[in-house]
Amino acid sequence: MKPISSWGRLSQHNHQIIPLHDRNSIPNIIHHIKNHLGIAHGMGRSYGDVALNPEGTLWLTTGLNHLISFDESSGRLRCESGVLLRDIQKLFIPRGWILPVTPGTQMITVGGAIANDIHGKNHHLLGSFGDHIQQIRLARTDGTEIACGPIQNSEWFTATVGGLGLTGFIVEAEIQLRPIHGPWLNTETIPYSNLSEFFQLADSSEKDWEHTVSWIDCMSNKGQGIFMRANPSKELNQTPKMKPEKKMPFVPPFSLVNSLTLRPFNFTYYGLQKYNAGPGIVHYEPFFYPLDKLLEWNRMYGPKGFYQYQSVVPRNVGQDATHAMLKEIEKSGEGSFLAVLKTFGNRESLGMLSFPEPGVTLALDFPNHEARTHKLMNRLDAIVKEAKGRIYPAKDARMPRELFEAGYPKLNEFLKYRDVGISSALSRRLLGS
Numbered sequence: 001m002k003p004i005s006s007w008g009r010l011s012q013h014n015h016q017i018i019p020l021h022d023r024n025s026i027p028n029i030i031h032h033i034k035n036h037l038g039i040a041h042g043m044g045r046s047y048g049d050v051a052l053n054p055e056g057t058l059w060l061t062t063g064l065n066h067l068i069s070f071d072e073s074s075g076r077l078r079c080e081s082g083v084l085l086r087d088i089q090k091l092f093i094p095r096g097w098i099l100p101v102t103p104g105t106q107m108i109t110v111g112g113a114i115a116n117d118i119h120g121k122n123h124h125l126l127g128s129f130g131d132h133i134q135q136i137r138l139a140r141t142d143g144t145e146i147a148c149g150p151i152q153n154s155e156w157f158t159a160t161v162g163g164l165g166l167t168g169f170i171v172e173a174e175i176q177l178r179p180i181h182g183p184w185l186n187t188e189t190i191p192y193s194n195l196s197e198f199f200q201l202a203d204s205s206e207k208d209w210e211h212t213v214s215w216i217d218c219m220s221n222k223g224q225g226i227f228m229r230a231n232p233s234k235e236l237n238q239t240p241k242m243k244p245e246k247k248m249p250f251v252p253p254f255s256l257v258n259s260l261t262l263r264p265f266n267f268t269y270y271g272l273q274k275y276n277a278g279p280g281i282v283h284y285e286p287f288f289y290p291l292d293k294l295l296e297w298n299r300m301y302g303p304k305g306f307y308q309y310q311s312v313v314p315r316n317v318g319q320d321a322t323h324a325m326l327k328e329i330e331k332s333g334e335g336s337f338l339a340v341l342k343t344f345g346n347r348e349s350l351g352m353l354s355f356p357e358p359g360v361t362l363a364l365d366f367p368n369h370e371a372r373t374h375k376l377m378n379r380l381d382a383i384v385k386e387a388k389g390r391i392y393p394a395k396d397a398r399m400p401r402e403l404f405e406a407g408y409p410k411l412n413e414f415l416k417y418r419d420v421g422i423s424s425a426l427s428r429r430l431l432g433s
């Protein structure tokens with residue numbers, strides 16, 4: 001037994017860890033034994049409890065890190081589920097192929113990306129990760145194996161993409177990569193002073209810009225922020241200005257993100273970005289993965305950890321709901337250090353439990369002040385519920401079951417594909433088993 005916590009570091013629980021290395025031995029290892037339930041665990045970059053199984057088993061996938069085949073002409077990559085997105089990017093971008101969708105960190109596994117059907121900054125153009133998967137090999141704890149994809153056994157595919165690891169163990173997957181000239185992006189940074197400017201920028205950028213995202217200053221009730229957009233560049237001969245990775249060296253005794261630091265941080269960041277506004281040529285790593293340079297940055301929230309709260313609400317109520325959430329945050333005095341506001345495109349996700357839906361998504365980090373933080377998140381829940389939105393399970397550690405049920409109308413259909421030998425802290429909290 002080993003203590004494991006998730007990225008939010010909210011709690012630590014003992015787990016029996018089973019590291020996996022040989023993909024052919026997986027059916028034997030995960031084979032269901034009564035009362036010994038397990039769940040796959042990739043890089044543990046999910047913030048809440050989706051990849052945890054306190055007092056139970058974690059099948060650790062990071063040893064399943066082999067590429068199986070690559071077709072140079074079509075860009076189809078077949079690999080094991082523990083391969084890191086970082087390794088795919090590093091190997092294939094110099095060969096002219098890139099992952100079509102990546103999240104705000106590349107330190108995650110292919111299995112984790114499928115199970116949470118992760119999204120990037122280009123949802124309006126390319127949807128989410130599952131839209132680019134051609135096939136999954138799924139091992140079930142009853143010893144059966146299912147090959148599924150958009151056409152073959154498609155009901156298993158749509159249950160497994162975004163299926164929170166609960167339909168079986170993803171052994172390997174085939175991903176359609178996207179052609180690319182090189183590692184550079186043409187970018188533009190634009191300050192905005194309120195939410196309606198943000199929505200204008202988001203709407204007008206969708207047609208001509210592949211990537212859009214914004215940072216919003218939660219400490220100013222006006223909704224000011226910084227909008228960033230980017231397109232792949234044909235530029236080849238830039239020299240990357242790479243800063244060395246740094247590491248948060250220890251867990252401070254209290255959160256470094258607090259009422260004293262939040263306001264000056266947001267104020268300074270806004271001022272600095274405003275000063276640096278305009279066009280640029282940026283390497284894909286700092287643009288896509290700005291936080292990866294500070295390893296273990298999650299430690300800065302101190303011993304109690306932090307919550308991430310990511311919601312999506314439909315576009316027609318997006319501005320009002322976002323405004324209402326910002327007001328609640330301001331009223332609570334809690335504030336968020338890393339607040340990201342972006343729009344999702346007008347396309348439904350294929351996964352039965354996938355998070356993205358047409359609308360606007362707001363992601364917030366809150367230091368864990370226990371009852372105070374819960375009170376604020378309960379208020380945010382009420383706004384999300386009224387707006388008919390949903391919360392992202394990959395980031396969640398506390399959403400009420402009724403909000404989950406209301407946000408995911410295909411839940412009952414999904415339950416038919418659950419694997420009875422698999423359970424997580426999240427599934428017990430939100431599904432009862």
Ligand SMILES: Cc1cc2nc3c(=O)[nH]c(=O)nc-3n(C[C@H](O)[C@H](O)[C@H](O)COP(=O)(O)OP(=O)(O)OC[C@H]3O[C@@H](n4cnc5c(N)ncnc54)[C@H](O)[C@@H]3O)c2cc1C
Binds near residue numbers: 082112118291395
């Ligand atoms: C800094 C940061 C930025 C982020 N930005 C984004 C973002 O922009 N967009 C976004 O969508 N997400 C984002 N995330 C969340 C992250 O992308 C997801 O939580 C992702 O799923 C983590 O992958 P992982 O390999 O760490 O998997 P884990 O967290 O270990 O597991 C996640 C889920 O995948 C399941 N799983 C893993 N491997 C398998 C397998 N082989 N078979 C079956 N199930 C499996 C687990 O059981 C669990 O349910 C971010 C996270 C961080 C820390």
